[in-house]
Amino acid sequence: MSPAIIESSTTVDVLRINGERLMQMMADVAAIGSLPNGGVRRLAFSPEDVVARKLVRSWMESAGMAVTIDAAGNMIGLYQGRFPHAPALATGSHLDTVPNAGIYDGTYGVIAGVEVARTLHEQGIRPDHPIEVIVFADEERTMIGSKAMAGKANLDPNFYEHPHYEPIEMGVRAIGGNWDQLPTAQRASLAAFVELHVEQGPVLEAAGNPMGLVTGIVGQRRYLIDIDGSASHAGTTPMTMRQDALVAASQVVLAVNRIGEKTGDGYGDQVATVGAMKLSPNVANTIPGRVEMTLDMRDLSNARLDAMLADLEQQMADIADATGTKISIKPQLRNEPVPVNSHIYNAISQVCERLNLPTQALPSRASHDAQIIANITDMGMIFVPSQGGISHSETEYTSPEHCIQGANILLHTLLKLDQHYRCSETVGDAKANVKVS
Ligand SMILES: [Zn+2]
Missing domain, CATH: 3.30.70.360 (Alpha-Beta Plaits)
Structure with a gap:
């Protein structure tokens, strides 16, 4: 039987991420590949991408996470749960950028995930499920990281050929992957995947800056x-x-x-x-x-x-x-359109209500790693407002207040999902990941 699951509501409810530390990490990563007008150029597989990954890896390790890199170059930080063999609850996004990028697209979702793990580590909170923070390889051009993880990658390197880019096998190797082993990056079981991202559009700001409950990816x-x-x-x-x-x-x-x-x-x-x-x-x-x-x-x-x-x-x-x-x-x-999982959507919605944050439902009209990962597990997404709706531009901006709110939503959503997907004490038991509906 499943062990009794009791959310220690008093301590957990007041739990908050460290906003100052979150914004400092954002600034530290923004400095890698920084452009004169406040933006960043950190192309996938570039020296800047490699340096940013190293820095994030050091933060993951300081949060007590075990860090591995799969064959596609996805960097995975694992914060161990009480049931180490239970499927992981995963979050994450990407550190690579378009040529003239803002500092939030992708990076924010990674850093918020790391900050969630640092908070849990600091407070000595051990969820039932392992929690993973994933830095996906090359989201902006090929989505090779999430595609390989979902078993959807084209294995022919020539498929990704581009006159301005190095061969993809070399790129994947530069960030610690191995193209010849690409199929091994496919994951059999994740309990769920939640991606936190800036909206990259003007809808939330126009509605007075509520938090975005993503209904699906168009x-x-x-x-x-x-x-x-x-x-x-x-x-x-x-x-x-x-x-x-x-x-x-x-x-x-x-x-x-x-x-x-x-x-x-x-x-x-x-x-x-x-x-x-x-x-x-x-x-x-x-x-x-x-x-x-x-x-x-x-x-x-x-x-x-x-x-x-x-x-x-x-x-x-x-x-x-x-x-x-x-x-x-x-x-x-x-x-194809990718709907989000209704349990995850509801969990995010309930967390926002508990945190007293207004919400608005909206579809994502941009592509994200989450839509690929939805092929292998339950998926949900949280959006925070983008000032002026601007993204893929150096002027991309999301206020620290909204960044911090989003990270707190992510923290409590993962803790809530930890209760929703029950772990069994019997490792390998078919009931190891039974959903409580
Ligand atoms: Zn992105």
Whole structure:
């Protein structure tokens, strides 16, 4: 039978992370690869990435964590639980950045996880489950770390080839991994994974800075739209005799925007964008004969994404008729929506209520390691507000107050989940990770 689980509510309820230490760690990591305008450049596998990992490793060790690096280069700090063979409750994010990054994206989730472990260690609190803080390898370009952990990585190194980057095997080796052993990075059992991240969008700030309860990570579909008209003389072709591909394209752009703005009937969270357009011949005195453009649509619901596409196809048929052009659309990319686990969502929500922090539910429209890890375990995400909604920019900013609040939510969420996923005393018992619903 499971041992009696009693949350020592008085001590645990008042438990808080050390905010000063959290922000000092953030500043120390921000100094590695720092840019003149307050941002940071810490590309995956670069010398800066390696140095940042070493520093974080030293903090993990000072929190009593055993640190290992798997074949994909994921650095895993393990804070042992009362039941060492129970599946771990994991958190974490990434330390690598885009070329001109802010200091919060990814790093914040890692540092908050480390601070949670340091707090538990300092207070002598030993949860039932082991707690892991994971620094995923290369989130920004390939997501190789989380993909390998989920058993979803393409094992062919040429798949990741890029003219501006070194071969991925060398990169993975630079951070302590081993490409030849990549499949060994796959994890069979984690009890749950919770990622804390800055929102990277303006929704929470616009709502008065509540904490973000992530409802899921949106699915993304990308298409190429081709419009064929007729290139002819801009002076001699009468207006009534034209097949102007750009005039048709302009109407498609507006149709896409209307679909993105649609509300009611479950609509409201979807986005739809034409981000790139190529026209030919692209000269001043010729009617555009051909336009190629992209379409990007994102939403939490596949059914809604299907409906958005059907709606657009209908409108494109009408536009083609009216403009005498031919319009075709073909899929380029499809990422499935990833819902969060409802127990984890509820745990985060209840923790926020207990900590007196207002919340707002919202989908994540950016990719995160959490969506990949959701393939192998229950997943949840917490967002903290981003000032101005700005991210992947040196001006990215989240206030210390919100950073500290987010880390406290993470701490109490992990402790709450420690009770939710019961450990059995019998190691290897099928009941070792029984969920209490
Ligand atoms: Zn990130």
